[in-house]
Amino acid sequence: MKKIGSGLAPNSNDRGICSLNVIVRSKGFPILCLHGHPGCGESMSVFTDHLSERFQTLAPDLRGYGKSLTQNDFDMTDHLLDLEALLEKLKIKQCLVLGWSLGGIIGLELALKRPELVSGLILVASAAKPRNSHPPVSWQDLAYTAIASLINRAIPSWQWNIDNFAKRSLYRYLVAQHTPSAYKYLADNGMTAYLQTSKPATRALNKALRQGYNRNEALALIECPCLVLAGDSDRHITAESSLETAQNLRDCEYLCYPNTAHLFPWEIPDQVLADIDRWIESHPQVVGRPNCLGAGGNGE
Template sequence: MRIARLDNTSLHWREDGDPDGYPVVFANSLGTDLRVWDKIVPHLPKNLRLFRFDKRGHGLSSCPPAPYSMADLARDTENLLDQLGVSNCVFVGLSIGGMIGQSLATHRPDLVRALVLSNTAAKLGEAETWQDRINAVRADGIASLAEPILDRWFSAAFRQNTEVAAWRNMLTRTPSEGYIGCCAAIAGTDLRATSAELHLPVLAIGGSEDLASPPELVRSTASLIPGATYKEIKGVGHLPCVEAPEKFATLIGDFIEETLNG
């Protein structure tokens, strides 16, 4: 296991693929860790250098006191990539990870050559809704919200899979302080103005059954960014990398090939 010691936190990260390949960086969703990408790794092109990390308060990374801001999360990612010597990457962000990617591309365009925005938006929900979730976790823990969260994460068909029990465990074992901190970051973030000024290749991916970031929300964010492309995977929810890893990996692989050779 690898730990990067940064200014205000320590991040757990992992590298796979070709050490001489083109860098691709993955940022995961709220309540998950870097294992959320496990299923797609075998299906990606072999000439890529793949970096994954647990954002602060998740997985094996450290958990500073809440609240966090999106600037905090983007700065962590910026510092990690600088420490690893990674620049000009393709950045793949899922949900809050996509918000981190948009922020990073705005403030450090040298680090991001292209963006994949999966099941995310420039603005996710309303601050009051996120505060209600924060209050619920403070009062009764993440487990009290697990079933409705899993309903938003996965399609009804996938919810019948025994694998969902493992995802529930991942969610409920997320430190409450880290989960609350990231909820606060989402609540305080509206990237619509800055994302509309991005000028880089962007692929936005939605899931037809996503109740957390509905397809129309992902599509509307894509429409903000000049030249962005929107693709939808049918029959999947908020985590298409889990429900449809081959389709998801194909979309990313084709996008990377087009970006690098276009």
């Protein structure tokens, strides 16, 4: 398999490797779960709580997020260096990669740069050429979002708060189904992840976006099985851009969930997890089981 350089912003100097904080759960074939922006390893619990029942899950805080904080500016390519070092440290020679939003883009880059490390890709609300349809943000949006977040943190999933503040806030672009489940995840994971996202991480992402990130032409080089999941009302990374990614991948299944947005794993977790389970069962090689579903693997 051919390796290809990263389409992310290039390194401008040697900043070294960041030792990532990582949540490792259970044993078995490893699944590397990569969060988005803002995010952290804990925000991937909707996946790791379920997948760790059968596999080993690794949920790192990417550089500049969660407990992997830095005061220094960095480039997006540094995430790849950190992940390569993490997998080497854990003696993992191959893993299934599940990436949400920015995590999906980093997963694509890892598969292009180090194809031997990636047995399969699950891209959630992500795209190789991400496009958005988010309207301009007003001061009222910010005010309602702050109020809704504080109340939801104190009283998770309170319907009065959802109806009076959240549905008028920026949350209306993040979720289409204002369910108690979605707001419980926002209270438990969302606000903490937002507060722990550093300015260098935001600057690194904005730099890559300004440069017009587009890896569609390189996707044919990815040979492993892929699953692309999208929400049809996603304003942050549109379903159309996710579909375009799926169409450019050689071995890919695409699913688009109606009446869901960018945080659809928190809106309809049971359906999303069931579809991931089904896809893994139909592609046993992605978890080290090329011959039969009952065989085990540990990625070593």
